[in-house]
Amino acid sequence: TGLTALDYGFVNTASTQSEITYIDGNQGILRYRGYPIEQLAENSTYLEVAWLLIYGSLPSADELAEFDEKIRRHTLLHEDLKRFFSALPHTAHPMSVLSSAVSALSTYYEGTDPDDVELTMVRLLAKLPVIAAYAHKKSLGQAFLYPDNSLSFVDNFLRLNFGNMAEPYDIDPTLSKALDRLLILHEDHEQNASTSTVRLVGSTGANLYSSISAGIQALSGPLHGGANEAVLQMLAQIRDSGEGVGKFVERVKRKEDGVKLMGFGHRVYKNYDPRAKIVKQSADEVLAGLGVADPLLDIAKELEQFALEDEYFKERRLYPNVDFYTGVIYKAMGFPTRMFTVLFAIGRLPGWMAHWREMNLDPQTKIGRPQQLYVGEAERRYPGV
Numbered sequence: 529t530g531l532t533a534l535d536y537g538f539v540n541t542a543s544t545q546s547e548i549t550y551i552d553g554n555q556g557i558l559r560y561r562g563y564p565i566e567q568l569a570e571n572s573t574y575l576e577v578a579w580l581l582i583y584g585s586l587p588s589a590d591e592l593a594e595f596d597e598k599i600r601r602h603t604l605l606h607e608d609l610k611r612f613f614s615a616l617p618h619t620a621h622p623m624s625v626l627s628s629a630v631s632a633l634s635t636y637y638e639g640t641d642p643d644d645v646e647l648t649m650v651r652l653l654a655k656l657p658v659i660a661a662y663a664h665k666k667s668l669g670q671a672f673l674y675p676d677n678s679l680s681f682v683d684n685f686l687r688l689n690f691g692n693m694a695e696p697y698d699i700d701p702t703l704s705k706a707l708d709r710l711l712i713l714h715e716d717h718e719q720n721a722s723t724s725t726v727r728l729v730g731s732t733g734a735n736l737y738s739s740i741s742a743g744i745q746a747l748s749g750p751l752h753g754g755a756n757e758a759v760l761q762m763l764a765q766i767r768d769s770g771e772g773v774g775k776f777v778e779r780v781k782r783k784e785d786g787v788k789l790m791g792f793g794h795r796v797y798k799n800y801d802p803r804a805k806i807v808k809q810s811a812d813e814v815l816a817g818l819g820v821a822d823p824l825l826d827i828a829k830e831l832e833q834f835a836l837e838d839e840y841f842k843e844r845r846l847y848p849n850v851d852f853y854t855g856v857i858y859k860a861m862g863f864p865t866r867m868f869t870v871l872f873a874i875g876r877l878p879g880w881m882a883h884w885r886e887m888n889l890d891p892q893t894k895i896g897r898p899q900q901l902y903v904g905e906a907e908r909r910y911p912g913v
């Protein structure tokens with residue numbers, strides 16, 4: 529074919545142009561639509577950033593209020609879709625439940641895609657947290673609550689997860705603020721594996737529900753969003769085995785059984801991940817605010833310190849990424865480990881949708897179709913022919 533460029537894992541190949549997110553991996557800079565992540569995390573809200581990512585500028589107060597109101601109006605799931613959950617085992621991983629239910633959404637709203645993308649985006653923003661909370665409740669064997677649309681996006685989500693039918697749910701502002709901030713940090717990260725998946729699926733003309741469902745599956749892997757769950761398992765294993773941080777790091781360096789330091793390293797960041805910096809600062813604050821002391825946070829800090837001073841990690845420029853400290857915070861909030869990546873998915877939803885929309889508005893967009901270098905057999909004759 530004359531094709532010579534081979535780029536495993538797209539290390540050096542841009543698949544698109546984009547105006548959404550800027551990353552400088554050497555300096556540890558992340559900006560959404562030009563705004564530094566630190567300023568957004570400090571001052572904005574999840575929904576405001578969602579608008580920013582999708583439409584390119586910060587919303588006016590009226591635009592934001594209207595957006596928020598529309599999302600509140602679409603939180604209810606079809607009653608039949610609620611029954612869909614009973615067909616799944618209570619042991620199902622919530623990421624599989626989430627992806628399946630989002631895929632199922634397209635059976636309810638068939639025909640409105642892709643013509644009514646704006647409404648689909650509102651529906652997804654409204655319903656993904658409800659589906660996520662139902663996946664959580666299902667795993668606990670508890671009743672699903674109806675959304676309470678008088679509550680903010682994050683408060684509604686917290687109540688759906690931690691409230692019950694028998695008593696009113698008290699909103700803890702520390703928890704709401706901390707979760708909102710974590711969601712902002714996850715909202716976009718340019719062409720990561722799940723966003724690239726959403727774009728690739730979308731490039732075929734598939735609808736937004738199907739594209740997002742595929743993105744959720746891509747996010748679930750432990751090298752991507754699933755790392756936040758894997759970090760907590762790693763920390764718990766270090767605590768329970770009593771092997772100590774030093775011995776664990778030695779095993780990582782020997783690549784024993786492929787063991788990695790989960791929550792470390794990044795394809796783009798060769799410096800401290802700016803999101804991880806913010807999460808690390810929040811971890812102490814949030815745990816103190818919630819009145820939780822967790823020895824896993826101490827192990828995480830010790831592990832980080834140990835790795836940052838070690839030649840193996842220095843040489844390879846491996847630093848903590850966003851997933852390193854988030855799990856400790858989610859745990860303190862009361863989420864089970866298997867819900868961690870689901871929280872990442874809710875966070876990432878606006879970015880996925882912004883990219884899907886940008887791709888569809890770009891006249892240069894073509895179906896995504898990578899090439900290959902064939903290295904198999906030359907023509908062979910079938911026996912007896």
Ligand code: CMC
Nearest residue numbers: 750751752753755788789790791792793794795844849851
């Ligand atoms: N622990 C130990 N060694 C590592 C790690 C790690 N976490 N990450 C990379 N390395 C080593 C790797 O073995 C390789 O060593 P060598 O040169 O001796 O072969 C070198 O560093 C370069 O790594 P790579 O695998 O070529 O880098 P990549 O860009 O292909 O992979 C990564 C990036 C994020 C998949 C990888 O760093 C990793 O597996 N990290 C652990 C999983 C993780 O935390 N993922 C979350 C990523 S951030 C948020 C998200 O996307 O969800």
